[in-house]
Amino acid sequence: MDKNIFPYFKDIEIKDRELFNIFFLEFQPEASEYTFTNLFIWRKHYRFKWSIYRDWLLIISDKDNGSCHAFQPIGPTPRKEAVLMLLEWLKEEKKQNLPAIHRCEKKIVEELLNVKNIIIEPVREHFDYVYLKEDLIRLEGNKYRSKRNRINKLSRFYDFKYEELIPTYIEEALKVQEKWCKQKKCEDDISLNDEWDAVKEALFNFHSLELKGGVILIENKVVAFTLAEMLNKHTGVIHIEKADPDIPGLYSLINQKFCESGLKEALFINREQDLGIPGLREAKLSYYPHHFVEKFNVGLYNA
Template sequence: MEQWRVEPMLDFRRIEMSDFPALRKMYEKYGNWSCDCTICGTYMWRDYLDIRISLEEEKLIVYQQLDGKHLFYIPLMEDRIAGIREIVAYMKEQGEECYFYPVANEELSLFEEAGYRIETERDEGWNDYVYDITALANMKGKKYHNHKNHINKFNALYENVELLDIRDVEPAEYLQFLDDYVKSEHKKATIAKEENVKAKEVLSDLEAYGVVGYVLKVDGKIVGLEVGEILGDYYYSHIEKADKTYNGVYSKLVQLVSQDLQEKVKYMNREEDLNEPGLRRSKRGYKPIGYIEKNQVKILD
């Protein structure tokens, strides 16, 4: 992917692990609660999307490259309108069109306030799915009928089931589980391959990423893995893998993880479905309470 740099107004560079504390602070303070505005959401995809940052005290500007466009996050700073104007001026100096993504619905008014005319694009596949964590922990009512059936089957078929904190499990165990999962899935899409590579990267350095994680075992064997991060009232599910030969394993994993998290957060963000039919059915089946709708914004004038 072609490397791109703009100067002298803003200075962009690759993300380093040493940036994590500052990024986490800025995402919690100014982020739009989308999965993009998380440590893993940024760092896991830094190569695939050629993500770069400009980081100063109380000011973070992020861009990613996709489909030949440079897409800027809404500036993470107190005066976001000033930040938008700085980016637009910066792109004009480069002779480039100016795009912003991901822009939440409530952030669209910032462009009008900044004095710009815009064109927006929204794709349903970009939406983040948001769930009530207590609802997932309990799965009560008719709307969860299918998942309750899956969980009941799991409970009837398997004994000696335990959900463990990932830090209480030997890394070699869950890294081997991930390798076995990747081999069993046979996914050839570039984005799927990149996700698997970066998932292993995260699992190899849990402390640096500041993630929480769980391992589901049956008779001492790993059958499920869940890793994510907490920002504010949200838990972001970044890595979720399970052995589908175990009947109902995904429903059981989601319920047990949610039960452990319900005293820590209010919501679970299970990220996008990217218009994949199977993912869409799965994510809708857990009955989201809402979506974070993300827009791509083009500055017209």
């Protein structure tokens, strides 16, 4: 039997990108998790695996410690059958005491509201922040004054230029990440160390993943970079954004410049979640999101 037909799951490989994108392009996800890039660069941390059940793409996080949960099935509506099957499989085959599907979008949760033995919980720390791209470019009004001030101050002290991220800049972008990690002591923080691995995966596979990106150059040296792609036909998603921590204002600058030049077809920009980190939440709220992509955990109780 094929190793990628349910109940068999296989590891995610770069060659799977075309198949995943067939599902994502047809069914237009809203949550930032549902891009091949995100799943691929985080595959080692989450131990992502995938399978096909009828018309649905199934994704699980199958960790070495015995913990296993799923992501929402990607495929045609209604998806209730796939959700219930997956929860039962997690219970019976993976021996999960609390079988659950994480990072579910609201539209799939609405299919499950009257289903017996299902518990649905919103997870605020995983809500995606979505902005009007034009707001991030113009930075108009009093609410964006601090952003404009940071950019103006940087402009007074530095002669910078913005350019599209091309393979020539990959090595220098890695150095920016290394400097950032050194200051943040990534080696002492498991989550930051895993993020460092994800950044390297994205940069090393920049061409194969067909990512878009931008860099800020000062004295012809990369001091900030961003990596992004289209999430759905209306929304771009920023996967990675890093800057030299010794130069204030770079994050505001590269965010603005990339929105001006990259992902021209996007109306909205998804800047992903805050993970419950207070400083990150404050930073994302300071850009005044247009809306959130709510995400939920769906569990099977009395399992």
